[in-house]
Amino acid sequence: MTAVRLALGQERQERHDGGGGCDTAGEAADLAAFLGRLVRWDKAAVVRLRSARDEPALGVFGHPPFGGVLAVRSVALHGSAAVADAVDATVSAGQLLEAVSAAAGGFELPPSVTGPAWAGxxxxxxxxxxxxxxxxxQVRKAAAEAVAEFRARTERLPQQQRTRAVLxxxxxxxxxxPYQGTTLRVVHAAHALGFLRGHGDDTVALLAAGPWTRLRTEYGSVAVRRESPAAGLSFSPA
Known part of the structure; x- marks a missing residue:
C-alpha cells in the first residue's frame, strides 16, 4: 500500500497561487467529485494512476462513457509522497473514492486490479x-446548446421510437x-465531468501530441486519439 498526501492540484495552480498554502481539503473534494461521477456512470469503473519518481503530481485517468475519450485529473503531492517511488497502478474508482472521502489530507492506494484495454x-x-x-x-455555451438540442430532438420523437439505437x-x-479543431464529443465530456465551470479567469486550451488531442481546462482534461472509435453510453446528455 502506498501513502499519498494531497495538496494543491497542478491543473488549478494558477488560480490559487496567490493564497500562500495548500488547499488540501479542496483538492480532496475535487478528486472525490471526479471519482464520484465515474462511479455513478459505471459502478465497476477503474482509474489508472501514474506519476514519475520525484514528480510532485499524480495523474488520475478515467474512462467516462462518452465514446472513447479519456478524462485526466492531476493531483499534487507533497511531503514524502512527492519523492517516493513512481506510482503506476490501476485501481477501483469506487474504492479510491472511499479512501479519499475517509482521509484527512492523505489516503492509501487500494489494491491493484486488472485493467481494461484503455488503461494500457x-x-x-x-x-x-x-x-x-x-x-x-463560448465552450460552455457550445456544450449547453448541444445538450439542449439532444433533449429537444429526443422529446419530439414518438415514445415508441426512443430506442437505444435511435438515441x-x-x-x-x-x-x-467538429468544434474548433476537436469535436463536440470532447466538449460534452468536459461539461459532464465538471471541467467547464463558470469562473471568469478559467482558461481552455486545445493541445496536440502525435495522434492525441486534449482539451485542457483549469479543472482537468479530456483526451482522445484521433482514430478512436465511438463506444459506450453515447446518448447520455450529461
Missing part, C-alpha cells in the same frame, strides 16, 4: 503543442460535429 494506452506525458485557446464562456444515432450525429 494513455496520452503521452510530454510533447504537447498548443493548437488553440478558447473563451471558456445512439442521434447522439453520434451531435457529438461528432
Amino acid at each position: 494506452l494513455l496520452p503521452p506525458r510530454g510533447g504537447w503543442r498548443r493548437e488553440a485557446e478558447f473563451d471558456p464562456g 445512439d444515432a442521434l447522439a453520434e450525429e451531435l457529438w461528432t460535429r
Whole structure:
C-alpha cells in the first residue's frame, strides 16, 4: 500500500497561487467529485494512476462513457509522497473514492486490479503543442446548446421510437460535429465531468501530441486519439 498526501492540484495552480498554502481539503473534494461521477456512470469503473519518481503530481485517468475519450485529473503531492517511488497502478474508482472521502489530507492506494484495454494506452506525458485557446464562456455555451438540442430532438420523437439505437444515432450525429479543431464529443465530456465551470479567469486550451488531442481546462482534461472509435453510453446528455 502506498501513502499519498494531497495538496494543491497542478491543473488549478494558477488560480490559487496567490493564497500562500495548500488547499488540501479542496483538492480532496475535487478528486472525490471526479471519482464520484465515474462511479455513478459505471459502478465497476477503474482509474489508472501514474506519476514519475520525484514528480510532485499524480495523474488520475478515467474512462467516462462518452465514446472513447479519456478524462485526466492531476493531483499534487507533497511531503514524502512527492519523492517516493513512481506510482503506476490501476485501481477501483469506487474504492479510491472511499479512501479519499475517509482521509484527512492523505489516503492509501487500494489494491491493484486488472485493467481494461484503455488503461494500457494513455496520452503521452510530454510533447504537447498548443493548437488553440478558447473563451471558456463560448465552450460552455457550445456544450449547453448541444445538450439542449439532444433533449429537444429526443422529446419530439414518438415514445415508441426512443430506442437505444435511435438515441445512439442521434447522439453520434451531435457529438461528432467538429468544434474548433476537436469535436463536440470532447466538449460534452468536459461539461459532464465538471471541467467547464463558470469562473471568469478559467482558461481552455486545445493541445496536440502525435495522434492525441486534449482539451485542457483549469479543472482537468479530456483526451482522445484521433482514430478512436465511438463506444459506450453515447446518448447520455450529461
